[in-house]
Amino acid sequence: MRHQPFETWLLFDDPLTPDQARALDEHLRACETCRALGHSWRSVASLFQASPDLEPAPGFANRWKARLVQEDQGVLTARYRWQSWITLILIANGVSLLGMLLGMTFFDTFDSLTEILLVLVYRLTSLLTVINIFQNLLAILIRTIPGLLSPSGWAILALIVSSGSLLWVLSMARLARMPGRA
Amino acid sequence: MNDNEAIWLAQAREGEKDAFSHIVEAYQRPVFSLCYRMLGDAGDAEDAAQETFLRAYRHLNRYDPGRSFATWLLSIASHYCIDRLRKRRLPSFSIDDEEYDWWQPPDPGPSPEMALVMDEKQTRIRQLLDGLAPRDRAVVVLHYWYEYSYEEIADTLALSESAVKSRLYRARRALAESWQLQEAQMEILEPDHVERIPYETPAF
Known part of the structure; x- marks a missing residue:
């Protein structure tokens, strides 16, 4: 049929x-x-x-909000992790490249190992000389400065500097607590 | 959509989470119900409904105010459930499962509606719908529980109207055959069951 x-x-x-x-x-x-x-x-x-419509268990909207917050945090954490890795890779590449360039320049300039050692000794001596000059200058300043102001003048200066520091610390703490700043 | 919902949507577009949670409250029932009919499990339905609202919130800028918001929302839910059903059939490991490992699904706990899930009718409906292909199941659910027209179903599932008609025909046939099979099995197990089913209509 x-x-x-x-x-x-x-x-x-x-x-x-x-x-x-x-x-x-x-x-x-x-x-x-x-x-x-x-x-x-x-x-x-x-x-x-x-068969009627079914309803979710009570508190569905609250559970949704909690999930949204958790998911946002998960996304942010993943993003920060990626950004940190990318920054680290870029820095490592930059340092490697700089090292290679410096190495190439260094070895192109000098002909022998003796010449390199001589230049190194010369640079070290120059550095020590400069340090010595600064040390002498500092000694002169330490001997001269206390005579520039009276003891009360030094007390006022110390008060001004410490007040400024305290103000700076308080401002930074307040800024850190402002919404939108982690 | 009423005026309040339009205001909440506008506020949610500006990034106000609280405004969108009003939308969640307003549409939780149809979205959960659709997910339950599609997936057949209360825990999976809760997860799918939550995911639907998250996707809607994240892509709110793609919503065209000229369209029905409910249709747009149910379209997201339907496509998500269809994808989930297709993945369920694959034995492979899902990356998505690991991605959301940090989120522990809530325990919905007992409620009158959950108790209804245990009802014989619900079990039978689930068994009938389980025999359908994911997209055919979505067509049936939207047609019978949401009373959507062919045009609305086509809009929701991105199908042509003729495709909706042919899928509905195929699904009805499969459902009728599954019913006959269930009846035959029940008659073997409980020969007097027919008298105890109140919704059964008399024969021709």
Whole structure:
């Protein structure tokens, strides 16, 4: 027995013409397969219609907010981690490149190891001489400065400097507590 | 969408999380219900519904105010559930699972609605829907529980209207056949079960 187009008519929503409805009715009287199909489908549709909407457990919106906050933090942490790695890689590359350039310049300038050692000794001697000059200058200043101001003048200067420092520390602490700053 | 919801949406677009949580409260039921019908598990449905709202919040700038907000939201939920069902069928390890390892899904706990999940009708509906392909299941859920027209379903699932019609036809046939199979199995186990089902309609 042919079941088409009767199966289609049974399972589609489209309205049937009077002739189609009559033909379907006649077919269903004779065809047990289509009758069972139609009956089963109507049972399924009735079951669906009798089933109400489901609701999540109370506090769904609060759980959503908590998840959003956690996810934002996770995204930020991942971003900071990536930024740190990229910065570290860039610095390492820069240092390596600088080292290579300096090395190349250094070895291009000198012809032998003796010459390199001589230059190093000369540079070291110059550095020690400069340090010695600064040491002498500092000694002169230490001997001269206390005579520039009276003891009360030094006390006032110390008070001004410490007040300025305290003000700076307080300002920085307040700025750190402002919203939008980690 | 009412006036309040339009205001909340506008505020949420400016980045106000609290405004969007009003939207979450307003639409939690249809979104959760869709996810439950699609996934068949309360814990998975909770997770999918939360994810739907997160995606909606993050991509709020893509929402066209000319369209229905509910349709847009259910479209996100449907596509997410379809993807999840497809992944479920693959035996491979999911990277997504590890990505969200730091988030512990909440325990929904017992509630009258959850108790309903244990009901025979719900179990039977879940068994029937489980036999459908993910997209066909979405078509059936939107048509029967949301009373969406072919056009609205096509808009939600990015299908043509004719594709919706043919998927619905195929799904109805599969559902009717599953019903017959269930009935046959139940009749073997409990020969008198037919009289105890109140929603069953009489034969022709």
